[in-house]
Amino acid sequence: MTADAVIIGSGPGGATAAEVLTRAGWSVVVMEKGRNHLLDPDDLTRPSGDYSNDEIKFISRHFLGPDPLIEPRAFRRSADEGEHTHVGEVNSIPTTVGGGGTHADGKVPRFREEDFRLRSVLGPQDGALVDDWPLDYEGLEPYYAEVERVVGVAGRAGANPFAAWRSGPFPMPPGPPMYGAVLSSAAAERMGLHPYEAPTAANSVAYDGRPACNNCGFCAFFGCPIHAKGDPVALLTRAMATGRVELRPETYVSRIVVEGRKATGVEYIGRDGVARTMSARVVIVAGGAVETPRILLLSGLEHPLLGRTLMVHFQTIVVGHFPDKRLHPHKGRAVTHVHDDAMIQDDAARRAAADAGLPWIRGGMVEHSGGGLPIMEARHTPWGSRHGQAMRESNLRERMWAFIMQGEDLPYLTNTVDLSPSVRDARGFPVARVTYEPGHHELAASKHHGKILQSVLEEMGAEWVMHTSSPGVSYHGVGATPVPDSRHVMGTARMGDDPATSVVDRWGRVHGLDNVVVADSSVFVTSSGYGPTLTLVALAARAAHHLAGTSPEARRDPG
Ligand SMILES: Cc1cc2nc3c(=O)[nH]c(=O)nc-3n(C[C@H](O)[C@H](O)[C@H](O)COP(=O)(O)OP(=O)(O)OC[C@H]3O[C@@H](n4cnc5c(N)ncnc54)[C@H](O)[C@@H]3O)c2cc1C
Numbered sequence: 031m032t033a034d035a036v037i038i039g040s041g042p043g044g045a046t047a048a049e050v051l052t053r054a055g056w057s058v059v060v061m062e063k064g065r066n067h068l069l070d071p072d073d074l075t076r077p078s079g080d081y082s083n084d085e086i087k088f089i090s091r092h093f094l095g096p097d098p099l100i101e102p103r104a105f106r107r108s109a110d111e112g113e114h115t116h117v118g119e120v121n122s123i124p125t126t127v128g129g130g131g132t133h134a135d136g137k138v139p140r141f142r143e144e145d146f147r148l149r150s151v152l153g154p155q156d157g158a159l160v161d162d163w164p165l166d167y168e169g170l171e172p173y174y175a176e177v178e179r180v181v182g183v184a185g186r187a188g189a190n191p192f193a194a195w196r197s198g199p200f201p202m203p204p205g206p207p208m209y210g211a212v213l214s215s216a217a218a219e220r221m222g223l224h225p226y227e228a229p230t231a232a233n234s235v236a237y238d239g240r241p242a243c244n245n246c247g248f249c250a251f252f253g254c255p256i257h258a259k260g261d262p263v264a265l266l267t268r269a270m271a272t273g274r275v276e277l278r279p280e281t282y283v284s285r286i287v288v289e290g291r292k293a294t295g296v297e298y299i300g301r302d303g304v305a306r307t308m309s310a311r312v313v314i315v316a317g318g319a320v321e322t323p324r325i326l327l328l329s330g331l332e333h334p335l336l337g338r339t340l341m342v343h344f345q346t347i348v349v350g351h352f353p354d355k356r357l358h359p360h361k362g363r364a365v366t367h368v369h370d371d372a373m374i375q376d377d378a379a380r381r382a383a384a385d386a387g388l389p390w391i392r393g394g395m396v397e398h399s400g401g402g403l404p405i406m407e408a409r410h411t412p413w414g415s416r417h418g419q420a421m422r423e424s425n426l427r428e429r430m431w432a433f434i435m436q437g438e439d440l441p442y443l444t445n446t447v448d449l450s451p452s453v454r455d456a457r458g459f460p461v462a463r464v465t466y467e468p469g470h471h472e473l474a475a476s477k478h479h480g481k482i483l484q485s486v487l488e489e490m491g492a493e494w495v496m497h498t499s500s501p502g503v504s505y506h507g508v509g510a511t512p513v514p515d516s517r518h519v520m521g522t523a524r525m526g527d528d529p530a531t532s533v534v535d536r537w538g539r540v541h542g543l544d545n546v547v548v549a550d551s552s553v554f555v556t557s558s559g560y561g562p563t564l565t566l567v568a569l570a571a572r573a574a575h576h577l578a579g580t581s582p583e584a585r586r587d588p589g
Pocket residue numbers: 038039040041042043044061062063064122123124125126127128129130131133134135136137138250251252281282283284316317318319321322325517518519549550551560561562563564566
């Protein structure tokens with residue numbers, strides 16, 4: 031069988047490519063190495079009912095994968111540390127039908143105009159490949175609008191004073207706010223900041239045949255039991271409904287087969303453990319920004335920038351304790367409010383940059399977020415006669431509030447994904463090795479904006495506050511791990527017009543190959559401080575429309 035396209039990975043990027051191409055009449059095979067817990071095996075046009083509010087299942091037992099014993103990654107901070115210092119979870123994103131989209135709490139802001147033109151707007155930084163993208167916001171806007179409608183995004187146009195222009199309203203109004211976020215937003219406003227309702231890929235009203243979110247409180251790190259989250263279930267079910275896509279879960283693509291300038295198909299290991307080859311006119315790689323360079327390297331592709339300039343969002347985490355308040359973090363969509371002020375250049379940020387000897391610093395979107403989950407709290411509450419009482423008081427959950435800043439990570443050549451020389455996965459293939467260390471810019475931005483976030487929590491009434499980061503850095507003390515925990519990964523196959531300074535072209539096509547296209551956040555040139563998913567989905571839609579010769583639809587009923 032020769033398909034029009036084989037897509038590697040069924041996460042938000044791969045699902046988007048499948049939706050656009052099948053709509054254009056292409057035959058598509060989606061190969062996904064993880065299990066299918068998203069779509070009903072008896073009717074793949076409908077979501078299944080495998081998800082639940084179960085912390086042990088999702089967090090301890092790796093229900094959506096990857097199991098770090100079976101599919102580990104290797105990690106080191108720098109080449110000076112030798113082969114690796116850690117093997118296990120590193121920036122892990124679920125490996126399952128739907129990829130990380132099923133697990134995420136789905137805050138899906140658009141980037142702003144300057145995010146695509148950082149070098150022109152702010153200028154270079156020593157040691158980092160800060161460049162403009164080969165496209166601009168203007169060109170991506172119709173794709174943003176299309177994917178917001180297909181996925182279903184709730185939000186309020188005009189709520190964020192810093193947002194880029196948009197051609198239309200959000201498809202849905204925002205859902206109800208979390209109680210803690212009402213208080214932290216009020217405190218942030220009193221401090222002169224501009225919190226707003228986070229654009230979220232969770233239904234605030236019934237939409238696209240799926241119900242409204244009931245604010246169950248188990249959103250980040252869990253699949254949605256009622257499928258109120260649209261990304262990527264909306265895309266996959268629409269693609270399935272065309273009858274032109276075959277989904278193959280538990281199918282690991284080990285190599286893209288290349289002859290001259292063309293890929294002829296892929297080698298894969300199916301559910302039965304047997305290695306086979308499949309031919310396709312086009313190969314679309316959407317394994318995520320760690321697995322995509324791994325596949326390309328396993329396929330023998332060579333480019334000096336392949337796997338380099340890995341960006342993960344340097345996370346600044348500021349936590350406050352409120353002994354006299356119950357903040358009800360157990361209700362809501364994990365994060366309902368955010369603010370962007372840390373990405374805006376003001377006098378204080380300019381002074382902090384100058385003090386650090388840098389031309390500029392940029393933080394990232396700040397998420398207003400609750401404390402831990404019940405089992406997490408129990409594990410951190412000492413056992414014994416006081417345990418029950420301490421759990422009822424719930425100091426680590428009900429009485430905590432936090433800010434998480436997804437800080438812009440600069441593209442350093444030294445932060446990379448390559449193949450581990452010694453660690454192999456259960457199938458026998460070299461695993462991805464992440465080499466990552468935050469630079470001077472990330473630490474300076476975190477220090478400056480962390481202090482501002484601490485004062486907001488104090489304004490909100492916190493008795494004490496603390497400031498940490500992921501990855502931890504040495505001055506944060508005992509227990510800080512250098513392994514990054516961020517689930518935002520980007521930049522390992524950057525796009526550009528010049529094959530000498532980029533791995534893929536402006537349409538995601540690998541330079542030097544006519545029919546291999548990357549459709550995930552590997553192609554990002556810079557990381558912005560916004561979650562990557564809506565932008566990678568808009569880029570995947572753009573790449574797929576380009577392949578099919580179609581255009582984003584100006585208006586479309588979600589179905
Ligand atoms: C808890 C959590 C919260 C998050 N919150 C947000 C958020 O609020 N906002 C935001 O923007 N982002 C968020 N993210 C990140 C978001 O999930 C990712 O940006 C998104 O999933 C990336 O989509 P993708 O399609 O590029 O890759 P993935 O979602 O990683 O999907 C890639 C798929 O490819 C498969 N694959 C890889 N290699 C192979 C192979 N060789 N053969 C076959 N299949 C393969 C993988 O199994 C996987 O299913 C969050 C992630 C998590 C885990």
